[in-house]
Amino acid sequence: MAKKKGKPFDKYHYYALAVQSPDADAKFMRDTYKELRGKDPFLLREDFCAAFAISCAWTKLGGKYRAVGVDFDPEPIAYGRTHYVSQLTSSQASRLEILQKNVLDQDLPAVDIVCALNFSYFGFKKRNTLRQYFQSVFTSLKKDGVLILDCFGGxxxxxxxxxxxxxxxxxxxxxxxxxxxxxxxxxxxxxxxxxxxxxxxxxxxxxxxxRMWTIPELRELLEEVGFRKSTVYWEGSDDDGEGDGVFTPSEEGEDCEAWVAYIVAEK
Ligand SMILES: C[S@@+](CC[C@H](N)C(=O)[O-])C[C@H]1O[C@@H](n2cnc3c(N)ncnc32)[C@H](O)[C@@H]1O
Structure with a gap:
């Protein structure tokens, strides 16, 4: 008798389960912008968006929330269209735009928040290339815009x-x-x-x-391209010394074996 086959392996499904928290990311970005700017951010650009889970989560925050995802690889974009957009309401889907482009392109839309998460900008190994990316994000942000990055180390x-x-x-x-x-x-x-x-x-x-970029290198580059301030959001710890998922502004981090932090740069 033929062996019974399980569900086909879907790499994006397991990737999402293992490393993504799009709803939490969307809320963290909305709340952080509100705290810093005293108003709501309605327009998000998700650079290196792959299957754009965060953009989808952003449109769920309310009827005024719009997202633009940017990635140059058609494969994850096609996956997002099939698997994630199909789960949105028609109103949410109408507030989502996906651009198959290089994030270094100069003609990307002006927004309140640009995010580059899951460390994707670590793919830029030369200082000059990363500087060029930060410079074009700075230029494309609206007046009160912010760039939100994550970083890891230890x-x-x-x-x-x-x-x-x-x-x-x-x-x-x-x-x-x-x-x-x-x-x-x-x-x-x-x-x-x-x-x-x-x-x-x-x-x-x-x-x-x-390339494993360090927080001071990133902050110096952000300052060089014109961001007036950058804030590091460091994770707190629970009773067992593990990360508690709560990130707050800090200038002194605990020297742990492995950490993840956010950097928020204000235009
Ligand atoms: C680590 S994955 C994406 C992760 C996603 N942001 C997340 O939160 O899980 C990196 C993505 O960046 C895209 N990418 C890398 N360099 C790029 C570039 N210069 N322009 C546009 N997309 C790029 C890749 O195609 C890939 O989909």
Whole structure:
């Protein structure tokens, strides 16, 4: 008898479960802008948007919230159209625009917030290229606009390591594999692997060839291109010393093995 086949493996589905929190990201960005600017941000641009989950979440915040996603790869964009847009109401979908473009293009729309999340700008390995990106974001932001980035680091990132997270409720494991780290260039290779329960491990489903930028390097670059202020939002810890998911402005971070922080730059 033929072996019964499970659901086909869908890499974007497992990616979303393992690393994304689009609703929380959208709310954090809305609340942070409100706190800094004293008004609502209605227009978000999600750079490096891939399947644009955050843009979709943004349109769910209310009838005035509009999002533009930008990515140069047609594959995740097509996935987002099929799997995520189909879950929006027609009003939400009408407030969403996806551009298949390079984020370095100079003609991207003017918005209240630009976000570049899940460290995608780490793909810019040269200072000049990252500077060019920050410069064009600065130019395209509206008068009170802000750029929101995330960043990660910690002593664990200065050497190869593999981190496994078991998602028992969804029957799979997620592996964040840092394969290399070059202390001279700060270049590092990362892979995402997945293993569904009872199946072989799927290796290198996603690959990231990155430069590990540091917070001071990023803040200096942001200042150089004209941002008048940047604030680091550092994560608090719970009773066990683990991150508690609450990010607040800080100038002094705890020197932990692995951290994620947000940087918010104001025009
Ligand atoms: C780490 S993934 C996206 C992550 C997504 N922002 C998230 O929150 O999970 C990086 C994405 O950036 C896109 N990308 C990389 N360089 C780009 C560029 N210069 N212009 C536009 N898209 C780019 C890739 O096609 C890929 O979809």
């Amino acid at each position: 002593s664990q990132c200065w050497e190869p390591n593999v981190d496994e997270t078991e998602h028992e409720d969804e029957n799979f494991s997620y592996f964040w594999d840092q394969d290399t780290f070059n202390p001279i260039t700060h270049h590092a290779m990362f892979y995402i692997h997945f293993k569904r329960k009872g199946e072989r491990k799927r290796e290198r489903v996603f690959t990231y060839d990155w």
